[in-house]
Amino acid sequence: MSTPPSPPGAERTDGSAVRIGALVPLTRPGWVEAGRHLLAGLELAVREVNDAGGITGRPLELVVRDTAADPQRAAAAVDELARLGVAALAGEYHSVVARAAAARADALGLPFLCSSAVLDALTEQPTQWVARLAPAQSRGWRVYADFLLGAGHRRIAVAAQSSPYWAAGARVLRDHLAPRGGTVVELDMRALTPAAVCDELVAHRATALLLLVGHPEPAVSIVRSVRRDQRLAEVMIGAPAGQPEFTEWAASLGADGAEIPFLRYLPERLGPLGARVGTALRERLAEAPSFVAFEGYDTVTVLADVLRSHGVDRARTAASWPRVAVEGTRGRIRFSRAPGIGVWQWAWPPVQVVDRDPAEPDRLRILHTG
Known part of the structure; x- marks a missing residue:
């Protein structure tokens, strides 16, 4: 598909924050506990990115929107976040909601790294704008x-x-x-x-x-x-x-x-990074972290690496999916094209x-x- 030009505000060189839009189910009828774990992982990774110097000296900021398991609400949130100038989208747990968000992200030319939704048909047609960490259903x-x-x-x-x-x-x-x-x-x-x-x-x-x-x-x-x-x-x-x-x-x-x-979606045994993050997530959540919390952490880890390497231009971010090679909490993350799946897919998450x-x-x- 053709690549639309990045809108004003998508590429900035001043010291302002680099913003990532986060789609999370935080109220009913959404699965609130899953949303809470997803957000905990996203927030922990943002904090660690900023503690390490941010994105080439600029702080990383999470702009959170509650989808409440509502596809229309999610699509409207994507529109709003695009207008706010976010560099990329992250998150979502519910597959039907993530599908609506992916469709809007594709239409707007906004990179979306989906954390947890597994529905194979996340998009109706192949797209360069959307990648996914969770294994396909x-x-x-x-x-x-x-x-x-x-x-x-x-x-x-x-x-x-x-x-x-x-x-x-x-x-x-x-x-x-x-x-x-x-x-x-x-x-x-x-x-x-x-x-x-x-x-x-x-x-x-x-x-x-x-x-x-x-x-x-x-x-x-x-x-x-x-x-x-x-x-x-x-x-x-x-x-x-x-x-x-x-x-x-x-x-x-x-x-x-x-x-x-x-x-x-966790390995039998976490490596040193996964074990450290698991401890931090347990402290943040005051309970054992679910695999969804690790998915949230890995989402920001991937996006931060892409933004540092390729800048905050949306088109360059989307073009970088096939070049990602990032150590996540559950293994090394690489994206590829899988048969019958229209988004860039981490092919081998543990199951x-x-x-x-x-x-x-x-x-x-x-x-x-x-």
Whole structure:
């Protein structure tokens, strides 16, 4: 695509701050806890960049906008941040929201490094303006499907709400499991109560139920209903989207929230940088940092490196994605073009399937890596 000229204010040589726009879900119906962790990672990295001298002597400033899981609100925030002269965009957790932000960023010629959203089709067409740190949904959810097969599950039910993200996840599971002898039955949560879900699991003889639904509701109610149904004592509950990662899950469900495998994008063992950042994030959050907090930190780390190396001109930033080679908290970050994905993609973020230990719900157990 053609490269539009940078607008006035996108390239400045005085001592004013270099501004990055941050899109974060901080209020309901957004996943507020995920937003809080994402913002903690972004802010920690900005502080460290400034402690090290900023961007060639200019301070780095984060301009935060709350998306509240609303695509229209996110698109409007992109417009506003572009007018404010930010050098780039960062953040967002919800895939459908990130897709709306990416579309506006592409239209405006504003570089966007997406931190956490995984939907493969983040943009309708290939774009030079958008890059992503999180693994594509097709990769992460195939790893989850391999975990299910390895655990002996062939008859899988998914309790699904209507959303492009959930529909894409169900499609990945079905396409990966079917050639390997697995079946996926979709349970439409627009029509079923949690009690009715239990009846459907019995009728279909499912050995696993995956929660493709929002948190806290209806996820919490479904888990409680299944756990209390004696007919389903052997049914595994799973949450590939990662709802059990956050302490709010354990607080809502207690022991019922353990042994529910989910996807997590961290290595088995953090290196020295990851360990140091993990300690700082724990202090900032007053709890164990989620993988989302590390994604936030890595986002600013990448953008700061690009801005130091190539200046704050938006077009030069977008052109630099294929030349990025930055040490992040979870490995060396490089971007490439992946088949079927229209944005620059970090191809190899670590992927784990983990759950909460029933004997110690604050401890996470690694069950599978991919």
